[in-house]
Amino acid sequence: MNNSKQLKMTVYTSLFVAFIAIGAFIAIPIGPVPIVLQNMFVLLAAIILGPLWGLACVGIYLLIGLAGLPVFAGGTSGIGKLFGPTGGYLLGYLPCVFVTAGISKALGKKLSTDIIAMVIGSLIVYGAGVPWLKVVTSMTFEKAVAVGMYPFLIGDALKIIAAAFIAKTLRPVINL
Numbered sequence: 001m002n003n004s005k006q007l008k009m010t011v012y013t014s015l016f017v018a019f020i021a022i023g024a025f026i027a028i029p030i031g032p033v034p035i036v037l038q039n040m041f042v043l044l045a046a047i048i049l050g051p052l053w054g055l056a057c058v059g060i061y062l063l064i065g066l067a068g069l070p071v072f073a074g075g076t077s078g079i080g081k082l083f084g085p086t087g088g089y090l091l092g093y094l095p096c097v098f099v100t101a102g103i104s105k106a107l108g109k110k111l112s113t114d115i116i117a118m119v120i121g122s123l124i125v126y127g128a129g130v131p132w133l134k135v136v137t138s139m140t141f142e143k144a145v146a147v148g149m150y151p152f153l154i155g156d157a158l159k160i161i162a163a164a165f166i167a168k169t170l171r172p173v174i175n176l
Contacts, residue, residue, distance in 0.1 A: 008176075009049070009053050009176075012048070012049060012053070012174065012176070013045075013049060013053050013056055013057045013060070016041060016044070016045040016048070016049060016054075016057045017057055017060050017061045017064070019041040019044070019045070020038050020041040020042055020045065020057070020058070020061045020071075021038075021061065021064075021069075021071035022037075022041075023036055023037030023038035023039075023040060023041040024036050024037075024038035024071055024072055024073050024074075025070075025071075025073075025074070025075050027073040027074040029074070030151060031147045031151075032085035032086070032133060032137060032147060032148070033085060033086055033089065033129070033133065033147065033148050033152070034073045034074060034086075035151075035152065035155060036073050037159070038073070039089075039093075039122070039125060039156065039159065040159035040160075040162065040163050042058060042093045042096060042097055042121075042125075043096075043097075043100055043118045043121055043122070043159070043160065043163050044163045044166060044167060045057045045058065045097060046096070046097040046098075046100035046101040046104065046117070046118075046121060047100060047101060047104040047109065047114050047117060047118065047163070047164075047167045048167055048170060048171070048174070048176065049101065049176070050101050050105060050176075051097075051098050051101040051102045051105065054097040054098065054100075054101045055094065055097055055098050055101075057097070058093045058094055058096075058097045059094065061093075062082075062090060062091075062093070062094070065077050065078075065081065065090075066078065066079055066082065072086075072090070073086060083136070084136060085132075085133050085136050085137055085148075086129070086133075087132055087136070088128045088129040088130070088131065088132020088133060088136075089125055089128065089129035089132070089133075089148075091128055091132075092124055092125040092126075092127065092128025092129050093125060095124050095128070096121040096122070096124040096125045096128075097121070099117075099120060099121055099124055100117045100118055100120065100121030100124075101117075103116065103117035103120060103121075104117040109167075109171065111164050111165070111168050114163075114164045114167055114168075115160055115161070115164045118160040118163060118164065119160060122156050122160065126148075126149050129148060129149075130144050130145055130148045130149050131144070133147070133148040134148075
């Protein structure tokens with residue numbers, strides 16, 4: 001990768017870290033897991049940046065949150081967030097972004113395949129977040145699904161559709 005491309009990717013990665021943080025700051029508390037826009041920006045970073053840069057983006061986001069910058073849901077931060085009810089969702093962003101980006105790239109970065117990739121990525125986040133929520137809160141699995149997944153499905157579907165159209169619009173402009 002030449003220096004110009006590397007600089008461009010570094011700037012876009014930094015921009016997506018900021019978008020994810022902004023998306024997390026806009027939080028609607030509805031229980032142990034708030035409604036946020038952060039997952040839309042994680043999915044968008046995956047399909048725009050690709051597997052490695054997307055993974056770097058989410059990794060940087062998590063590290064700055066662990067270091068104390070208020071980038072997690074509702075402007076929170078720290079290691080306690082990773083050991084709290086939402087920790088599994090946060091950690092689930094790492095495999096989510098990598099897999100989503102890989103699927104999008106492999107299937108040709110089209111609107112329909114991006115949607116498929118983001119649905120799979122969202123399932124990965126739920127697959128990490130719901131069991132974590134169950135363990136941390138001592139809920140039954142059914143209760144964890146009821147409070148940690150079901151309330152978010154319609155919103156996530158809307159966020160996935162929005163992200164797919166945003167990506168379709170951005171790709172020709174940013175030319176990655």
